Amino acid sequence: MTAEIIAIGTELLLGDILNTNAQYLSRQLADMGISVYYQSVVGDNVDRLEKTIQNAMNRSSIIITTGGLGPTTDDLSKETIAKVLDLPLEEHEESKQRIIDIFNKMGKQMSSNNLKQAFIPKGAIVLDNDNGTAPGFIAKTENNIIIVLPGPPNEMVPMFEDKVKKELNKLNEGVIYSETLKLCGIGESKVAQLLEDVIENQSNPTIAPYAKNGEVHLRITAKTSDETVAIKLINEMKEKVSNVVGEYIYTSDDKTLEETLVSILQEKDLTLSIAESCTGGLLSGRIINCSGVSSVYKEGFITYSNEAKKKYLDVREDTLDKYGAVSEETAREMVEGLINNCKTSTAIAVTGIAGPTGGDEDKPVGLVYIGVYYNGNITVKRCNFSGNRQKIRDRAVVEGLIMLWNEVK
Amino acid sequence: MTAEIIAIGTELLLGDILNTNAQYLSRQLADMGISVYYQSVVGDNVDRLEKTIQNAMNRSSIIITTGGLGPTTDDLSKETIAKVLDLPLEEHEESKQRIIDIFNKMGKQMSSNNLKQAFIPKGAIVLDNDNGTAPGFIAKTENNIIIVLPGPPNEMVPMFEDKVKKELNKLNEGVIYSETLKLCGIGESKVAQLLEDVIENQSNPTIAPYAKNGEVHLRITAKTSDETVAIKLINEMKEKVSNVVGEYIYTSDDKTLEETLVSILQEKDLTLSIAESCTGGLLSGRIINCSGVSSVYKEGFITYSNEAKKKYLDVREDTLDKYGAVSEETAREMVEGLINNCKTSTAIAVTGIAGPTGGDEDKPVGLVYIGVYYNGNITVKRCNFSGNRQKIRDRAVVEGLIMLWNEVK
Numbered sequence: 001m002t003a004e005i006i007a008i009g010t011e012l013l014l015g016d017i018l019n020t021n022a023q024y025l026s027r028q029l030a031d032m033g034i035s036v037y038y039q040s041v042v043g044d045n046v047d048r049l050e051k052t053i054q055n056a057m058n059r060s061s062i063i064i065t066t067g068g069l070g071p072t073t074d075d076l077s078k079e080t081i082a083k084v085l086d087l088p089l090e091e092h093e094e095s096k097q098r099i100i101d102i103f104n105k106m107g108k109q110m111s112s113n114n115l116k117q118a119f120i121p122k123g124a125i126v127l128d129n130d131n132g133t134a135p136g137f138i139a140k141t142e143n144n145i146i147i148v149l150p151g152p153p154n155e156m157v158p159m160f161e162d163k164v165k166k167e168l169n170k171l172n173e174g175v176i177y178s179e180t181l182k183l184c185g186i187g188e189s190k191v192a193q194l195l196e197d198v199i200e201n202q203s204n205p206t207i208a209p210y211a212k213n214g215e216v217h218l219r220i221t222a223k224t225s226d227e228t229v230a231i232k233l234i235n236e237m238k239e240k241v242s243n244v245v246g247e248y249i250y251t252s253d254d255k256t257l258e259e260t261l262v263s264i265l266q267e268k269d270l271t272l273s274i275a276e277s278c279t280g281g282l283l284s285g286r287i288i289n290c291s292g293v294s295s296v297y298k299e300g301f302i303t304y305s306n307e308a309k310k311k312y313l314d315v316r317e318d319t320l321d322k323y324g325a326v327s328e329e330t331a332r333e334m335v336e337g338l339i340n341n342c343k344t345s346t347a348i349a350v351t352g353i354a355g356p357t358g359g360d361e362d363k364p365v366g367l368v369y370i371g372v373y374y375n376g377n378i379t380v381k382r383c384n385f386s387g388n389r390q391k392i393r394d395r396a397v398v399e400g401l402i403m404l405w406n407e408v409k
Numbered sequence: 410m411t412a413e414i415i416a417i418g419t420e421l422l423l424g425d426i427l428n429t430n431a432q433y434l435s436r437q438l439a440d441m442g443i444s445v446y447y448q449s450v451v452g453d454n455v456d457r458l459e460k461t462i463q464n465a466m467n468r469s470s471i472i473i474t475t476g477g478l479g480p481t482t483d484d485l486s487k488e489t490i491a492k493v494l495d496l497p498l499e500e501h502e503e504s505k506q507r508i509i510d511i512f513n514k515m516g517k518q519m520s521s522n523n524l525k526q527a528f529i530p531k532g533a534i535v536l537d538n539d540n541g542t543a544p545g546f547i548a549k550t551e552n553n554i555i556i557v558l559p560g561p562p563n564e565m566v567p568m569f570e571d572k573v574k575k576e577l578n579k580l581n582e583g584v585i586y587s588e589t590l591k592l593c594g595i596g597e598s599k600v601a602q603l604l605e606d607v608i609e610n611q612s613n614p615t616i617a618p619y620a621k622n623g624e625v626h627l628r629i630t631a632k633t634s635d636e637t638v639a640i641k642l643i644n645e646m647k648e649k650v651s652n653v654v655g656e657y658i659y660t661s662d663d664k665t666l667e668e669t670l671v672s673i674l675q676e677k678d679l680t681l682s683i684a685e686s687c688t689g690g691l692l693s694g695r696i697i698n699c700s701g702v703s704s705v706y707k708e709g710f711i712t713y714s715n716e717a718k719k720k721y722l723d724v725r726e727d728t729l730d731k732y733g734a735v736s737e738e739t740a741r742e743m744v745e746g747l748i749n750n751c752k753t754s755t756a757i758a759v760t761g762i763a764g765p766t767g768g769d770e771d772k773p774v775g776l777v778y779i780g781v782y783y784n785g786n787i788t789v790k791r792c793n794f795s796g797n798r799q800k801i802r803d804r805a806v807v808e809g810l811i812m813l814w815n816e817v818k
Contacts, residue, residue, distance in 0.1 A: 012432075013447075015432045016619055018429060019427075019431065020427060023427045024424065027424030029424075036424075037422065037452065040447065041449075042447055045446075279694065280697025281685070281690025281697065282694035284689050287689070291766060292766070294714065298714040298716060298717055299711060299714060300690060301710060302690065302708060304703060304709075305703065308708035393694075
């Protein structure tokens with residue numbers, strides 16, 4: 001069973017928006033064991049869309065489209081697909097009522113255009129839209145299944161998760177069950193090397209490593225006739241993997257690295273303070289993206305200048321003169337300043353050269369010192385990151401998270 | 410003249426990477442007045458790639474491919490395209506020498522596979538790769554121009570900029586010249602409404618508004634036989650636009666909003682201090698992404714807790730009790746604290762409810778107060794942002810930048 005994803009919208013062909021829907025759907029289908037052979041993008045143009053759909057029906061059994069379900073006359077996906085399938089459009093009473101209710105709730109005037117969204121090809125399965133006015137649908141022909149979804153990711157993704165997955169799983173004649181182990185502090189090639197035996201001998205479940213923002217994710221996918229068996233297969237694989245790279249796995253949940261870290265800090269009743277120089281707030285910004293972080297994170301400093309390092313963290317003039325602002329000694333004193341001034345039980349301090357200027361032979365661009373504190377100990381690490389200013393700062397943020405996670409885990 | 414973009418690579422079909430190349434190329438071609446009718450993605454598979462190329466040659470005059478030029482046996486783009494075009498591959502001596510030189514410089518052993526990258530279809534224009542080992546090429550047939558580029562964006566983009574644009578401009582029989590005005594503090598629909606006359610009567614230059622991260626970009630594109638004329642046309646259009654929405658335009662350069670702001674602060678010899686609650690460092694993080702910001706930005710605070718607001722910014726207990734941490738009064742006192750403690754000439758303070766919890770009827774999720782200080786005046790603005798936690802925080806960061814820019818511009 002092969003699939004094809006068609007994104008519909010002139011704004012994609014103008015380069016105004018990025019086709020994240022295609023990536024999301026491809027990943028989801030791969031997890032379900034369905035091979036995607038093509039992705040296409042076509043504009044809001046009846047002729048070209050018609051040809052694209054016909055071409056797809058000839059070469060792929062599952063076709064998923066996104067976009068073109070809006071209320072304006074530009075939005076032609078449904079009309080064109082119904083034409084290709086030779087199905088009349090019929091008003092769907094329940095969808096009509098949902099649309100009217102949404103407008104009433106917003107207290108907005110509904111234009112008659114909006115009711116165009118309640119028309120569905122005859123016989124199709126209607127997919128309610130819990131986050132917008134355009135319903136999706138699934139139409140089946142002798143050889144094809146055509147799944148038509150709205151374009152905005154915040155409407156498309158929940159519709160796929162809650163409604164489409166179930167339908168696709170029925171086709172699979174089996175259960176696809178997938179779990180992701182997230183690792184940090186180790187590179188993708190090292191993971192692949194350590195797990196070479198496991199990866200080469202995989203069949204069911206399959207296992208695949210992916211590098212992502214300084215982390216490595218290992219996706220384990222099992223396919224069986226029975227959920228209990230699938231879970232058992234996955235757990236066995238997780239144990240095999242854990243035996244080799246267990247120390248690097250920070251979660252098998254859907255959590256991010258910062259959420260995992262904040263959870264541990266919450267559980268252990270720890271507090272965190274942060275001082276940042278080159279990362280300039282990005283590390284705190286990422287931690288504070290965790291909802292409920294207020295029990296953990298009290299205060300932080302952006303000490304970009306030497307004056308600020310002295311004033312708020314009591315870094316000694318002498319240290320700055322002798323070793324420089326980017327040095328192990330300064331990083332250590334920044335951490336000490338956090339401990340003394342914030343009475344915190346954990347701390348992270350970052351000082352480095354993000355470039356493009358400011359580096360020299362001794363201290364090149366990309367040199368970053370990161371200090372962490374936990375349980376009475378300060379650890380300072382010297383890092384050499386590559387890339388542009390933004391990339392060096394992002395890598396330093398990830399490394400700071402990893403270092404503290406390593407201490408408190 | 411219509412174009413089609415084909416991205417080649419199984420990793421795209423697995424959803425492992427996002428097809429940013431298609432967006433970049435679409436945008437570039439739109440700027441040059443070339444219409445992109447299709448984007449496709451196909452895996453590293455000879456049969457399917459062959460069919461995709463043939464299909465594209467039948468329907469589009471310009472075809473741009475990205476990816477599949479690597480040294481491994483998986484990388485089949487060049488071989489397959491040469492086969493479709495019925496051209497033999499020939500070793501290109503200069504490219505061979507470049508590859509050998511690159512390996513020598515890195516001090517790395519070259520595998521014989523790498524020399525596969527020096528083969529080019531007979532008669533094609535070779536595009537040197539200044540950032541990698543795989544050259545690209547342009548092959549012309551009676552009806553088509555096929556432009557074959559490497560997949561990594563850091564190789565593809567410079568190759569397109571430096572080498573491909575020139576070739577495409579030749580086809581255009583004219584000069585395409587494009588400039589972007591960046592606006593902030595106004596929405597896309599408002600810009601479109603105010604400029605309705607200008608937009609409706611456009612022909613040469615064309616003008617198109619795009620919404621982007623809380624900003625609006627206006628792209629002006631002129632097409633003439635002569636660069637001087639193009640620049641004149643663009644300048645006339647810029648003046649027309651400025652007469653209507655000039656107060657919102659922050660740059661016509663390639664600068665970001667934060668770079669524009671930092672430049673103004675540098676020119677006027679001003680300093681900036683920032684205190685953040687719900688944005689938790691993201692605002693400072695964005696400002697500090699500007700290289701050379703050290704003359705402006707000295708210090709900042711992340712005062713997530715009430716204690717930190719009192720300790721570092723002297724926000725009064727009384728104010729927090731009476732009005733709450735998310736209030737105009739608290740935002741104002743946070744700014745005052747920055748002025749007094751940091752002796753700064755400009756300041757921004759942010760306090761808000763980013764959610765998903767913590768909101769109520771009086772103070773809903775998305776309520777953010779932003780205070781700025783310049784030239785003796787403090788201005789506090791009440792904002793109501795929508796979206797999830799991340800989006801509310803991002804919008805608050807942009808609003809903080811806009812507010813200070815409005816004061817100092």
